[in-house]
Amino acid sequence: MPGPGNVGERVRNLRLTRRLSQAQLAGHDLSDSYISLIESGKRTPTPAVLRLLAERLGCTPEYLAEGIEPEQRAHLEVRERHARFSLIIDDAEAALAAFDDVLARSDDAELIGRARWGRARSLEALHRTEAAISLYEDVREQAERDPTRTSWLPVVIALARCYHSVGDLGQSISLAERALDRLAEFGLHMGAEYAETGRILLLAYTERSDSERAHELGRRLFQDDEPDSVTVAAAYQSASEEALLHGAVGDAFFFADRAISVGFQGRSTRIEAQLQLAGARALLRGVPSYTATDSPAAAQALALLRKAAPELTGADSVECALETARALVLLGEPEQAIGAVDALSEPNGAGPGSDLRFIQARLVLAQARLAQDDQEAALTVLRSLAGRLDALADSRSAAHVFRELGELYEAAGDGTGATVAYRRALEAAGLRPAARPRRAACDVTA
Known part of the structure; x- marks a missing residue:
């Protein structure tokens, strides 16, 4: 206490x-x-x-x-975060109890402010909407009184939602329109706040039979494709800078926190997708066959790749497409694999690794031709790579490429090509044949 x-x-x-x-x-x-x-x-x-x-x-x-002692403060800070997590998992009763506990035991103004906001959200989630409105109104009054410390925007959106819930369409529309204007003032036309405000207004306009305004708003809300997390995070960052220029420091803090949160979520999602890509590669390397199989590993790899694909960009996206084509070959779908690889026949631009990715795409194409029992077509693809292969600098990646090339030549019946490719794999890995010792002049007989 x-x-x-x-x-x-x-x-x-x-x-x-x-x-x-x-x-x-x-x-x-x-x-x-x-x-x-x-x-x-x-x-x-x-x-x-x-x-x-x-x-x-x-x-x-x-x-x-x-x-309050520092250790007590730390416990209350953790308690408040646990309460927020309870809200995320829809345990509003536990959240409300935790927020009430923090409010009873703390006299730190910042922590109390967060707990009061959380308590209002808990009350709303428990459908105690009138009580939530009362508390939200107190928070709004504080935000309007001191805009340098508290963001006005989220509480006004919450109030618009609550007033709509209790049937006060006039107040709901008034508040939501003010929130939408505020977002436009800071140049923010995406993100959770923009979507939530638009949703509230669309519902309220429709219930008030104001179809003209509902249609006009709908055109504004749905004119663009859904942005990715990087774009949304950048938009929040820009809005934060704009709010700072307007002297709305509380809103600037809020938008900056949202930029960090959305950016972290996007990064976390990409990391998970990259993990799935790495897992798929490991599974596929365990199925060293160029003919159709019913391998559970290949099927599992394909499932991982399809789950990861929407979250990957750049080189990761290209690699995902390549591994997807490999999986399709192994699962007896070479035609689909060829279609996937054809889209990568010329990698994007001349960025780092573009030649290597092109070569890898052609190797997968040769693998698909072998799966179709077309050895001549596979050899044509492999031999077309000669110039590109000569330009590869020695590296571990190059060694893998040459080893795979040797395996494909061997599977296509070209032993000479396989031998040359395997030798180049050793050289790329730094293993060069030792030079033959010269004979001394005295050893040369007339």
Whole structure:
């Protein structure tokens, strides 16, 4: 529990508990009259004085200043985060209890603000909408009173949603339109807030039989394709900068936090997709066959690749398409594999690795031709790579390419081509044949 009263009362209570006089607490650094002024609330000690008093009273400066020890504060901070998680998993009852606990035990203004906001959201989730509106209105009043500390936007959207829920369409539309104008002021035309505000307005316009405004809004909301997380995060960042220029510091903080959150979620999703791609590659390398099989590993790899594909971009996307074609060959679908590889016949631009990706695509095409029992077509594809292969610098990736090339030549019946490719694989890996020793001049016979 927070310590009783204000700073002065906590200083006095601890002094009496320690059986110290004001003069003893003051010591040589302060005066007993100054201690008296602090205890009566007529003076606020500076941070340096707080540290000095805390040392003599056997507590922390944080306890004197705020009535709560750092460890207690940390526990409450964690408790508040757990409450937010309960909301995410739709356990509003647990969230409400946790937020109430934080409010009862904390006197930190920032933590109390977050807990009050969470409590309002919990009440709304429990369909105690009137109580939620009352609390949201208090938060809105605070945001309007001090826009440098609190964002006005999310609470107005929440109120618009709640007023719509209780059937007050006029108030709901008024608030939602103000929120949409605010978003437009900061140049934000995407993201969760934009979508939620638009949803509320569309419902309210429709229920009020205002089809003209509903249609016009619908055209604005659905004119573009759904943006990816990178685009949305960048839009939030831009809105944060714009809000800062307008002096709306609370909104600037809010948009900056949203940019970080959306960006992290997008990055987390991409990392998961990259993990699925790596898993698929490992599975496919365990099926070294160029003929159709019913391999469970290939089927599992294909499922992973199809799940990962929408989240991958750039070189990862190209690699995903290549591995998908490999899986299709192994699962007896060479025609589909050829279609997938043909789209990669010329990789995007001349960026890093573009030649290597082109070669890998052609190797998969040769693999598909072999799966169709067309050895001549496979050899034609492989021999067409000669110029590209000569340009490859020695590396581990090049060694893998030459090894795969050798396997394909061997499967197509070209032993000479396979031998040359295997030798180049060794050289690319740094294993060159030792030079033959020269004969000494004296060994040469006439």
